[in-house]
Amino acid sequence: MTGAFxxxxxxxxxxxxxxxxxxxxxxLEDGFRKExxxxxxxxxxxxxDSVVDGQLNWQDLFRPFSEILTGIRxxxxxxxxxxxxxYRKPTIVEKVRYGGGSLDRYFRHNLLPKDRPRRAVLxxxxxxxxxxxxxxYQSFEDLIDDLAxxxxxxxxxxxxxxxxxxxxxxxxxxxxxxxxxxxxxxxQAYEVLAKGMDAKTVLHTYFGDAxxxxxxxxxxxxxxxxxxxxxxxxxxLSEHDFTKELECGCLDARNSLLETPDGLKKxxxxxxxxxxxxxxxxxxxxxxxxxxxxVAARKLNLLATAKKIEDG
Amino acid sequence: MNRLFPVQDIGSxxxxxxxxxYLRGRKPERAELDHxxxxxxxxxxxxxxxxxxxxxxxxxxxxxxRLREFGSLFAVRFLESAxxxxxxxxxxxxxxxxxxxIRHSDGFEFYGHVRSFDDRYYRKxxxxxxxxxxxxxxxxxxxxVKQIAKRRIKVPVTGPYTLAEWSFNEYYQDRLSRDYDDPRxxxxxxxxxxxxxxxxxxxxxxxxxxxxxxxxWVQIDEPAVSTKPAEVPFFVEAFNECTSGLNCKLSxxxxxxxxxxLYPHILDLRNCSxxxxxxxNRGQSITLAYEQLNLLxxxxxxxxVGLGVADVHVDDIETxxxxxxxxxYAVKTxxxxxxxxxxxxxxxxTRSWDVAYRKLCNITRGAALxxxxxx
Numbered sequence: 001m002t003g004a005f006x007x008x009x010x011x012x013x014x015x016x017x018x019x020x021x022x023x024x025x026x027x028l029e030d031g032f033r034k035e036x037x038x039x040x041x042x043x044x045x046x047x048x049d050s051v052v053d054g055q056l057n058w059q060d061l062f063r064p065f066s067e068i069l070t071g072i073r074x075x076x077x078x079x080x081x082x083x084x085x086x087y088r089k090p091t092i093v094e095k096v097r098y099g100g101g102s103l104d105r106y107f108r109h110n111l112l113p114k115d116r117p118r119r120a121v122l123x124x125x126x127x128x129x130x131x132x133x134x135x136x137y138q139s140f141e142d143l144i145d146d147l148a149x150x151x152x153x154x155x156x157x158x159x160x161x162x163x164x165x166x167x168x169x170x171x172x173x174x175x176x177x178x179x180x181x182x183x184x185x186x187x188q189a190y191e192v193l194a195k196g197m198d199a200k201t202v203l204h205t206y207f208g209d210a211x212x213x214x215x216x217x218x219x220x221x222x223x224x225x226x227x228x229x230x231x232x233x234x235x236x237l238s239e240h241d242f243t244k245e246l247e248c249g250c251l252d253a254r255n256s257l258l259e260t261p262d263g264l265k266k267x268x269x270x271x272x273x274x275x276x277x278x279x280x281x282x283x284x285x286x287x288x289x290x291x292x293x294x295v296a297a298r299k300l301n302l303l304a305t306a307k308k309i310e311d312g
Numbered sequence: 313m314n315r316l317f318p319v320q321d322i323g324s325x326x327x328x329x330x331x332x333x334y335l336r337g338r339k340p341e342r343a344e345l346d347h348x349x350x351x352x353x354x355x356x357x358x359x360x361x362x363x364x365x366x367x368x369x370x371x372x373x374x375x376x377x378r379l380r381e382f383g384s385l386f387a388v389r390f391l392e393s394a395x396x397x398x399x400x401x402x403x404x405x406x407x408x409x410x411x412x413x414i415r416h417s418d419g420f421e422f423y424g425h426v427r428s429f430d431d432r433y434y435r436k437x438x439x440x441x442x443x444x445x446x447x448x449x450x451x452x453x454x455x456x457v458k459q460i461a462k463r464r465i466k467v468p469v470t471g472p473y474t475l476a477e478w479s480f481n482e483y484y485q486d487r488l489s490r491d492y493d494d495p496r497x498x499x500x501x502x503x504x505x506x507x508x509x510x511x512x513x514x515x516x517x518x519x520x521x522x523x524x525x526x527x528x529w530v531q532i533d534e535p536a537v538s539t540k541p542a543e544v545p546f547f548v549e550a551f552n553e554c555t556s557g558l559n560c561k562l563s564x565x566x567x568x569x570x571x572x573x574l575y576p577h578i579l580d581l582r583n584c585s586x587x588x589x590x591x592x593n594r595g596q597s598i599t600l601a602y603e604q605l606n607l608l609x610x611x612x613x614x615x616x617v618g619l620g621v622a623d624v625h626v627d628d629i630e631t632x633x634x635x636x637x638x639x640x641y642a643v644k645t646x647x648x649x650x651x652x653x654x655x656x657x658x659x660x661x662t663r664s665w666d667v668a669y670r671k672l673c674n675i676t677r678g679a680a681l682x683x684x685x686x687x
Binding site: 006007009012015016018019059060077079082083084085086087088229230231232233234252255256257263266267270289290291292293294295 | 431438481482494536540
């Protein structure tokens with residue numbers, strides 16, 4: 001799983017009631033905790049290799065970091081790429097850094113099983129910087145550098161807390177056509193983030209064609225790359241020496257249509273043959289929270305099917 | 313309507329609180345009855361006593377129908393009282409702009425909620441069969457408004473692209489899946505098939521029913537149109553598919569979008585005489601907020617413009633002078649006052665009745681100031 005999971009219908013009602021002031025913060029928190037445990041069970045049943053907490057109380061990919069890091073305020077509502085979903089544009093008002101505060105509110109490692117690898121999801125520094133409104137830094141490069149250092153500090157703390165996978169969601173890398181200067185800054189940022197990190201690091205790209213940046217991405221110091229094969233041409237990857245693990249986004253998390261085993265097999269075999277990655281794991285192309293809960297749960301089960309195909 | 317800068321609504325208003333209570337089977341609270349009394353007096357709502365009577369009675373299908381009509385009447389009088397030249401009924405009896413048409417059409421199933429942002433959600437449907445016309449879902453509403461309105465009418469209708477973009481596409485994608493190796497191409501082609509079927513099978517018969525019943529102007533609402541820039545030509549194709557040959561004025565409303573993404577494709581919209589666009593939300597600097605008006609000049613687009621002069625996402629009330637200045641800026645940019653209609657950026661349903669009314673009143677005052685300046 002790539003990270004965020006939708007809220008159940010019961011949790012939808014609970015959050016609505018909380019927004020109207022009809023339930024207490026404790027009741028809401030209890031609802032979130034129960035649902036994380038439920039999601040863990042679903043992942044266990046589907047034999048998911050690395051377990052996530054579903055980011056159920058995250059209002060968007062950046063919002064927790066306006067609490068965790070200094071210098072960031074949530075700003076105006078803005079469309080989240082090409083979706084009918086919106087995020088609050090982070091406004092960078094002063095120097096960004098991590099002061100060492102608790103991460104437990106947004107990273108629920110205490111609720112994840114200890115006998116399975118745990119995966120934490122963080123925003124990638126390029127997407128974070130690009131989608132923010134910067135009124136504090138002189139240059140984009142300075143901002144991305146500070147974000148990378150702050151995220152590294154958070155990631156280090158998460159590693160100590162027991163996360164074995166640290167995934168950086170950086171869709172803008174393959175959506176926004178970064179300039180050469182920006183690419184240099186991204187490279188530097190991932191050197192800060194991933195180098196020497198004693199955990200599996202993942203650059204997750206989605207919503208865009210990863211073919212356009214694959215050579216650059218393969219050169220970054222992460223262990224794996226996640227690719228959205230509903231936005232990327234398989235053939236565009238075939239001419240590269242794919243020296244990393246591929247997290248193969250072969251299930252479409254933006255359509256409720258359930259993939260058939262035959263269709264999945266065809267796609268996975270085609271990807272394996274064309275890309276020939278160092279290793280492969282199957283995944284959704286992006287977060288499942290674009291789907292209603294019941295459909296997302298069925299897609300989660302399909303991941304188990306896809307895994308058997310990949311293993312077989 | 314010959315005067316300059318006609319004032320129009322875009323569509324939605326808040327729902328009347330007494331109507332919501334009634335439909336949910338609750339007795340109206342004191343505050344809701346006070347709301348009814350206050351606004352009835354202010355806007356000249358002639359059915360206050362009848363509404364009170366219905367609210368005090370047992371709910372039956374006939375009283376529900378009547379109260380729903382009074383909801384429409386209330387909104388029409390509200391808009392007329394604020395001085396608008398073109399009115400509708402605030403979409404008082406539509407669930408909302410997406411769910412209402414989908415629930416009245418064939419081929420869809422609702423699976424549950426998806427998040428829009430924060431703790432806001434919407435019910436998203438999946439297309440599971442070929443889409444089809446079930447009923448003319450705006451016809452009764454239009455006939456009633458036509459009967460009661462004292463001003464001219466513009467009917468807002470959610471457009472095919474927005475319905476397709478906000479739905480999951482199962483049927484059309486599954487139908488093509490065996491013929492495609494590339495999931496990207498499959499999704500794109502299936503989207504086009506889905507969209508064109510919505511245009512042909514759902515929107516077109518609905519528009520035809522409205523025109524046959526006497527609608528003179530229909531506004532196609534397409535807030536999703538720039539979500540996927542590569543699909544803007546599909547939107548144009550779908551608009552032309554559902555509107556060709558219809559004998560009425562047609563316009564398009566788009567908001568919160570980069571309008572540059574629409575050009576040059578929207579020059580191919582046939583039979584579309586106005587673009588109603590959001591601008592006021594884009595900041596206090598007129599030059600920056602209204603900068604994309606220049607696109608019409610750049611592309612020789614000579615259609616009317618529905619100029620968004622009031623931000624629907626804030627409670628601050630634009631002054632008549634601010635509205636006048638925004639209109640004047642548009643006149644200067646387009647060089648033709650006769651092409652300019654004036655409206656809020658979008659529907660006002662997220663504002664309170666009080667804020668909505670004050671905004672609309674100041675729009676009409678601002679339009680009058682701009683008119684005086686020209687004359």
